[in-house]
Amino acid sequence: MSAQVQSILTPLPVGMSVPPGTLRAEMESRRATGRRFDVREAIGLVVPLCTQLHELHAQGRTMFVHPSSLGYGAGGALQLIEELAHTAPLLPRDRACLAPEERKGSEGDARASVFAIGAILYELLTNSSVGPGMRRPADVVPDLPPALETVLGKSLVADPSHRPADLAALAQALYQIAPTASEQPPSADTSHLDGDGDFEVDINLSMMPPNGHPEEPRVPSAPSLPKIQAVTGDGPFAVAIPVHQPPRLRGDDPTRKLADLKAALESDTRPRYVVIKDGMDHGPFSSVELLQQIASGSFTGDQVLRDTFSGDERAIQDWEEFAPFAEQAKLNRDIVQEKRALDAVVTAEKQGTQYKALLGMALMGVILAAGAGWWYRERSHKERELAVQGATDRVAIEVDAGLDSAKAAARAGGGARPSGGSYPTLGGGMSCEAAQARYVEEYKMGNNGPADLTAGAYGNVLNRGTYLNACGVPSTMDVNVCAAVQNGRAVGVTVTTSPSNPGIASCIAGQIRGMSFPSHPRLDVARTTFSSK
Numbered sequence: 001m002s003a004q005v006q007s008i009l010t011p012l013p014v015g016m017s018v019p020p021g022t023l024r025a026e027m028e029s030r031r032a033t034g035r036r037f038d039v040r041e042a043i044g045l046v047v048p049l050c051t052q053l054h055e056l057h058a059q060g061r062t063m064f065v066h067p068s069s070l071g072y073g074a075g076g077a078l079q080l081i082e083e084l085a086h087t088a089p090l091l092p093r094d095r096a097c098l099a100p101e102e103r104k105g106s107e108g109d110a111r112a113s114v115f116a117i118g119a120i121l122y123e124l125l126t127n128s129s130v131g132p133g134m135r136r137p138a139d140v141v142p143d144l145p146p147a148l149e150t151v152l153g154k155s156l157v158a159d160p161s162h163r164p165a166d167l168a169a170l171a172q173a174l175y176q177i178a179p180t181a182s183e184q185p186p187s188a189d190t191s192h193l194d195g196d197g198d199f200e201v202d203i204n205l206s207m208m209p210p211n212g213h214p215e216e217p218r219v220p221s222a223p224s225l226p227k228i229q230a231v232t233g234d235g236p237f238a239v240a241i242p243v244h245q246p247p248r249l250r251g252d253d254p255t256r257k258l259a260d261l262k263a264a265l266e267s268d269t270r271p272r273y274v275v276i277k278d279g280m281d282h283g284p285f286s287s288v289e290l291l292q293q294i295a296s297g298s299f300t301g302d303q304v305l306r307d308t309f310s311g312d313e314r315a316i317q318d319w320e321e322f323a324p325f326a327e328q329a330k331l332n333r334d335i336v337q338e339k340r341a342l343d344a345v346v347t348a349e350k351q352g353t354q355y356k357a358l359l360g361m362a363l364m365g366v367i368l369a370a371g372a373g374w375w376y377r378e379r380s381h382k383e384r385e386l387a388v389q390g391a392t393d394r395v396a397i398e399v400d401a402g403l404d405s406a407k408a409a410a411r412a413g414g415g416a417r418p419s420g421g422s423y424p425t426l427g428g429g430m431s432c433e434a435a436q437a438r439y440v441e442e443y444k445m446g447n448n449g450p451a452d453l454t455a456g457a458y459g460n461v462l463n464r465g466t467y468l469n470a471c472g473v474p475s476t477m478d479v480n481v482c483a484a485v486q487n488g489r490a491v492g493v494t495v496t497t498s499p500s501n502p503g504i505a506s507c508i509a510g511q512i513r514g515m516s517f518p519s520h521p522r523l524d525v526a527r528t529t530f531s532s533k
Helices: 023-032 039-058 110-126 146-155 167-177 190-194 254-266 287-296 323-394 405-411 432-443 455-462 466-470 502-513
Strands: 070-072 078-080 228-232 239-242 273-277 280-285 304-307 313-315 398-400 478-486 489-498 524-530
Touching: 023 070, 023 110, 039 078, 039 110, 039 167, 110 146, 110 167, 146 167, 146 190, 167 190, 254 287, 254 323, 273 287, 280 287, 287 323, 432 478, 432 489, 432 524, 455 478, 455 524, 466 502, 478 502, 489 502
Parallel strands: none
Antiparallel strands: 070 078, 228 239, 273 280, 273 304, 304 313, 398 524, 478 489, 478 524
């Protein structure tokens, strides 16, 4: 992992501090200024440390070996700090130096210290911690001796059953890489780093990613000429306008850092990661596969990730190497959900607008229908009025004015009309014919009075026909009216219609009974017909 990648991680949790005077303090000081330990300086520190730890483990001692438990002297010598070496470290970079079997809280033996020496040496050389996304030292340190990378690979085997346990052999192997960098350690057989009768080192189980195919040497290419977008002017005054080039990302750009971290993680193609989801193990996945699953949302930050090499097990969001990708995937999901919610609101508003438009159209339709109905009724009434007015030319009027004594005598079988006297007064509610019969019968006892009104006086009232409109008489109906009038009111009315409609006939009779006629004590009968033809 490059220094740029490492800088986006969080080595110091809130509330924690680096113990002063320790190797960790010196490493963090150099990291802050972008400096690393060179190969000779790093080997000069760890070779004596290997000898010191070999002697302590030979006494049966166990301990946690990490940079915060090692004192860093003025001359650069390392010394184990006993009180710190018996407490499990809390700083993430210190914990990365522990062997996988120590990370559950138990102090380590010589085999665990071999892993710790390899992890400390790796961090001294690269300024990066051992763990997911770590790069091979040769990819970080130019001209790194191949033998040193081989020794580191053997020291960083995650499975203790395949890791060497001889710290003396480790010290001798490192001393041989740079003999003048430190004092010569006690003689030891370096072949013990490859295994013995009890175990055999399996370099494929090393925390360090496998070596890829060596790159072929590339011939330096000539500087590329700027691309020309256009040329203005002619001859010696021509000016070339270059194509605008997008600015390159700076080394401290967050996008660049995330891309570097992704590249570092994907450099290790071994399937080593298991995700615990819904109580079941999923995997193992390589780094590429795991990042794809996180990006697709199959795995979320709150689900547990286990590194089968180191044995570390914690939520994805608590892994410094994978947390940025889980957070980015969550942001993408939130954006998608917000977009869907916005689309749903827009759709709902659109549907509401359409509903309001339809409701408005429906209300407008009701208003138009009501207006059309009113117009049709008014037109029908007008047509009926016109039909009545036009029918007055065809009205047949027959008025039996006065019902004098001769007519009464004739209807009674003969006899003369009585002279003088008063006229019988009839009550209302009778038919026209009944009123005539009743009047003739009572008139016999009366006598003549003043002169009778003319037929036109009654016809002018009865022939107006406006009372037909109030009863909704259709223009296709014939109406025959007989009205017996006395003292200004109709005391007897008979109405017949063609076609027959008792309701309309009754309505017309009621309208005529409520009309006012010229007043005279005699009974006068007026007949009128309204024809539809």
